[in-house]
Amino acid sequence: xxxxxxxxxxxxxxxxxxxxxxxxxxxxxxxxxxxxxxxxxxxxxxxxxxxxxxxxxxxxxxxxxxxxxxxxxxxxxxxxxxxxxxxxxxxxxxxxxxxxxxxxxxxxxxxxxxxxxxxxxxxxxxxxxxxxxxxxxxxxxxxxxxxxxxxxxxxxxxxxxxxxxxxxxxxxxxxxxxxxxxxxxxxxxxxxxxxxxxxxxxxxxxxxxxxxxxxxxxxxxxxxxxxxxxxxxxxxxxxxxxxxxxxxxxxxxxxxxxxxxxxxxxxxxxxxxxxxxxxxxxxxxxxxxxxxxxxxxxxxxxxxxxxxxxxxxxxxxxxxxxxxxxxxxxxxxxx
Numbered sequence: 001x002x003x004x005x006x007x008x009x010x011x012x013x014x015x016x017x018x019x020x021x022x023x024x025x026x027x028x029x030x031x032x033x034x035x036x037x038x039x040x041x042x043x044x045x046x047x048x049x050x051x052x053x054x055x056x057x058x059x060x061x062x063x064x065x066x067x068x069x070x071x072x073x074x075x076x077x078x079x080x081x082x083x084x085x086x087x088x089x090x091x092x093x094x095x096x097x098x099x100x101x102x103x104x105x106x107x108x109x110x111x112x113x114x115x116x117x118x119x120x121x122x123x124x125x126x127x128x129x130x131x132x133x134x135x136x137x138x139x140x141x142x143x144x145x146x147x148x149x150x151x152x153x154x155x156x157x158x159x160x161x162x163x164x165x166x167x168x169x170x171x172x173x174x175x176x177x178x179x180x181x182x183x184x185x186x187x188x189x190x191x192x193x194x195x196x197x198x199x200x201x202x203x204x205x206x207x208x209x210x211x212x213x214x215x216x217x218x219x220x221x222x223x224x225x226x227x228x229x230x231x232x233x234x235x236x237x238x239x240x241x242x243x244x245x246x247x248x249x250x251x252x253x254x255x256x257x258x259x260x261x262x263x264x265x266x267x268x269x270x271x272x273x274x275x276x277x278x279x280x281x282x283x284x285x286x287x288x289x290x291x292x293x294x295x296x297x298x299x300x301x302x303x304x305x306x307x308x309x310x311x312x313x314x315x316x317x318x319x320x321x322x323x324x325x326x327x328x329x330x331x332x333x334x335x
Contacts, residue, residue, distance in 0.1 A: 001105050001299045002040045003032075004096040009112040012085045014077045019247060019283040020126040025112055028279075031289035035304050037296050044095045047087025051094055054137035055130055055163055060121040064128055072123045086113050086128035093131035094138050096276045097232065101139065106265060106299040107276045108292070109135075114280040116157035116236050117182060125155065125182055132234050132278050133163045136170055139232060145169065148230035150221065151176070152260060153238025153280040154248040156185030156201065160236070166195040171228045175216055177241070177248050178203035178321075187324050190332070197332030200224070202318070202325050209243065209251030209313035210259075216322050217263050224333050225267055232274040235264060239282030239291045243312055247283050251312035254287060258294040258306065265298060 010022040032038040052061050065083040072078060089111045096109035115132060117125030136147045149164070151157040151174040161184065164170040176185050191199035202216055225233070239257060241250040261277070268275035277295060282288035287308050297304040316322075326335050 001107065001296070002042055002099055003038070003108050003110065003296065004042050004044060004092045004099070005110040006043045006088055006092060008085055008088055009110070011081055012113055014126070018075070020113065023285055024282065024288060025110060027285035027289040028110065028292045031293040032296060035293055035297065037293060037300070037302070042095065042099070044088060044091040047084065047091040049087070051090060051134055051138060052087060052129055054141065055120060055133045057121040064123070076124055076126055078128070082128060089113055089115065090129045090131050090134045093135040093278055096278070097135045097139055097234065100274045100276050101232065104272045104274065106268065106273055108296050108299070109276060109278040111278045116151060116153060116160045116280055117155070119159040119162045127159065130159045130163060132236050133160050135276070135278070136234055140169055144231040146171070146228060146230045148225055148228055148233045149173070149236065150233060150264065151236040151238075152241065153236050154241035154245065154250055155181055155238070155281060156203070157236055158182045158184040161185070161199060164195065165191050165199055166193040168194050168198050171198045171224070171230065173200045173221055173224065175202045175204065175213065177250050178205050180248055187321060188328060190328055197329070200325055200329055202321050204250060204318040204321055206249040207251055207313060208318040210253055210256035210311055211314050211316045212318035212322070213252060213256055213260055215316045215319065217260060219322055220326055220329070220335070222263070222267060223335055224329060226270070227333050230271055232271055232276070233264060233268050235275065235277045236280045237277045237292070237295065238280035239288045242282070242284060242287045242291065242308070243310060244284040244287040244308055245282065247281070253310055253312070254291050254294060254306040254308040257291040258298055261295040262298050
């Protein structure tokens with residue numbers, strides 16, 4: 001196991017008091033150190049433009065690099081240093097999946113800024129370059145046949161979906177909250193063209209948490225991922241679906257988060273333990289830190305004590321969404 005992290009990520013500050021702040025990473029690092037998990041930490045070198053071009057249009061990359069001080073959206077600003085740090089975040093993602101491929105071990109990429117809202121020619125939602133999509137394209141370019149992306153963030157990964165909507169080599173499954181930013185991720189969208197049957201969304205109503213995610217995994221994610229039989233699993237690890245998070249209203253506990261991680265680690269045994277977790281959202285620092293520490297502990301078979309254990313959803317509030325997603329998927333997979 002290894003952690004991929006650069007201190008340069010602390011230098012990314014959108015605005016004072018912005019929720020996507022360096023304190024997120026500082027809290028995670030402090031928690032990992034407190035549990036003696038801050039070991040085998042690897043820094044990436046400068047981001048490579050050729051890697052960004054695996055996903056993003058050249059004109060868009062040029063804009064991020066040269067605009068100086070500007071705004072992509074009201075909550076996603078570009079500063080002079082943004083290009084270099086965002087490109088380094090993408091490089092961190094690539095180094096993590098390459099390590100996992102070469103070693104046959106799980107990896108944690110503490111990618112910052114996050115990426116899953118960034119599309120081929122746009123950025124939004126605190127994202128500039130789509131780290132997980134760049135890593136997936138890198139693997140496909142270097143010998144892999146099929147990549148699965150599991151997006152656990154509370155917000156739908158609209159950029160990731162757009163990038164792979166027509167691609168049967170990439171299975172994209174997203175669990176997210178219904179009706180919030182960015183307003184995409186409809187349960188009836190299953191991809192387009194050759195990519196039909198390789199894109200699935202589960203938009204859960206407010207309040208859904210542990211039992212909903214447990215059923216979503218057992219009844220949908222696990223059987224579909226097993227049938228897809230990927231060479232590697234890449235996970236957008238958002239912790240903003242935690243009940244403490246201030247930006248949304250799902251109710252996953254820390255234990256529920258870590259249980260999802262453990263399930264994916266078990267599933268990844270069928271692809272030589274090639275699973276890489278990449279940081280996306282999560283804006284309550286204490287819960288974010290303990291979930292990431294618990295996740296990395298799970299990779300090493302170490303139980304990390306968890307404080308935020310409230311069980312708010314114990315009756316699978318999102319069952320109807322899961323069943324509808326299963327009906328849509330049954331045309332393509334045995335469910």
